[in-house]
Amino acid sequence: MKALVYNGPHDVSVNEVPDAKIERATDVLVKITSANICGSDLHMYEGRTDMESGRILGHENLGVVIEVGPAVDRVKVGDRVCLPFNIGCGFCANCEKGLTGYCLTVNPGSAGGAYGFAGMGPYSGGQAEYLRVPYGDFNCLVLPRDSEEKENDYVMLSDVFPTGYHATELAGVQSGDNVVIYGAGPVGLMAACAATLKGASQVMVVDTHKDRLQLAEKLGAIPIDDTEGDGVEKIMALTDGKGADCGCECVGYQCCNMHREEVPNLTMNNLVQTVKATGRIGVVGVFLPEDPGAADKLAKKGQIAFDFGQFWFKGQSMGTGQANVKAYNRKLSRLIEHDKVNPSWIVSHELPLADAPEAYANFNERKNGWTKVVLKPGK
Template sequence: MKGLVYNGPRDVSVNKVADPKIEKPTDVLVKITTSNICGSDLHMYEGRTSVEKGKVLGHENLGVVVEVGAAVERVKKGDRVCLPFNIGCGFCKNCERGYTGFCLTANPGMAGAAYGYAEMGPYQGGQAEYLRVPYADFNCLLLPPDAVEKEDDYVMLSDIFPTGFHATELAKVGPGDSVAIYGAGPVGLMAAHSAFIRGAAKVMLVDRHADRLKLAEKIGAIPIDDSKVDPVEAIMKLTGGEGADCGCECVGWQCHDPSHGHEIPNMTMNNLVKSVRPTGRLGVVGVFVPEDPKAEDKLAKQGQIAFDMGLYFQRGLSMACGQANVKAYNRKLRDLIQAGRANPSFIISHRLKLDEAPKAYDKFDQRGNGWTKVVLKLAA
């Protein structure tokens, strides 16, 4: 089959790779119809992770079941399914508690497994024609009759929509709240969409890329361009000097100074602390890594940031963080899509074929040039 393979920093190509096969009786094989390129894929693309050469990338996947293992009971051949990016076994201590992003079985020696991602197990990704899905009865989200009609919305259930929703859950966004979100990339836009679904009265989205800020405004959020104004001052002004009720960090350790373009890994975190009112809550889903040897910042090389702990303590803030446990949200979010209450596909800027994926990675990596979210279309 054809698959998008990592060859080295900023070098990916569509190659012939081995077809996946049923390896355990709990597996199914899925013919991929849509697979997204995620901002997290760019960490690997840029050579900032330990991903091995030859890995097929892609963890935001949707398709049709074409082969079923002997022990699979719920999922049937022909079912249209969306696959959570985190692979869970369903029976370990963490999976039983709903923390499927931290499965203790699927990736021995580490909490958490995923398709086509660095250090997240031996699993190939879905930017390919076919994908092996382990623990299929647990991991496959069955899609409703409008699966083809709304495929671009449903594929967002694999990662980006639940991750944005997770940010608002960690921040405890509620009806009438004001919300400050740093980062208007796909995750930040999904956090804003989710905040409105949860009843937020005011959502302020900080970024500097015009295409992203236009999308933020389109869904009713207040765009704040941090290349033109101090974002903390802007948020304070919009909240009568109190600060937002809660905040979401949707950028991570690769955030950049708006003036000179240098990486400042602690910038968004510390700005968020200053932007949220005393006793407010922070939800952090932007990626921070245990170590980054190629970072410019000395602390970041060791996976650390200079955090304004004193101000955080003084303001009595609380914080929760980590990757989304997709299965905690995907069924309810699926039902919101089916009911017409959620339409996460509004973030899509490009629909391309698999053979165009290398170009898409290059364009998406440049950021701010209209390439907001890329979906790869592989089959009908």
């Protein structure tokens, strides 16, 4: 089969590789019809993780079931399914609690597994023609009959839409809240969408990329352009000096200041400043245990100079970590099915798999207008 392979920093290629296949009785084999490029893929693309060369990338996947293992009894051949990026077994202590992002079975010695991702198990990614899905009955979200018409909406259920929603859950967003979101990339835009769905009275989205801020404004959010480094002041002015009721971090450890210099603690400390006393912060931007490629000495060890004194003094609280996609994807799927939301509005490019290397390069450079890329292996 054809698949996008990681060769090394800034080097990916579409290669012929051995076909994905059923390996265990509980597996499902899926023919991929849509696979997104995620901002998290760029951490690996840039060589900022311990991703091994030769691995297939891609953790935001949707397709058609073409084969099932002998122990699979719910998912059927021909079903259109969306796959949560985090692989769960369904029966460990964490999966039983709905914490499928931290499955204790699929990645021995660690908590959590994922497709095509550094440090999250040996699983191949889905930026390929076919994908093996472990524990298929548990991990496959079977889509409704109209799913083909809305495929670019439903593929967002694999990661970016639930992750944005998770940010608002971690932040405790409630109806009537003022919410500040750092990052107008796909996850930040989905967090703004989720906050709006929950009835937030005011959603402020902070970024320096004007094309992404325009998308936030189209959603009904207030764009905060931090190009001049005055975003904190703008947010405080919009909240009568009190700060937002809660906030979401949707950027992560490669956050940059107005000079395009990496400052890994910038968004975290800005949130401490712009969220009110006793407010809550939800962090879904990726922060890693180590980042050897960082310029900052602390960041190399996975640490940041966090303004904990002010955080403590203000009595703020925080929730962190990757989304437990299965906790959200079924109900979010219903919103898509009944036309309450269409997350595909963030899609800027729909491309064949063969164009993936060029797409990675453009997306990584944050070229104007490159917001969300959907790869179509069948085209």
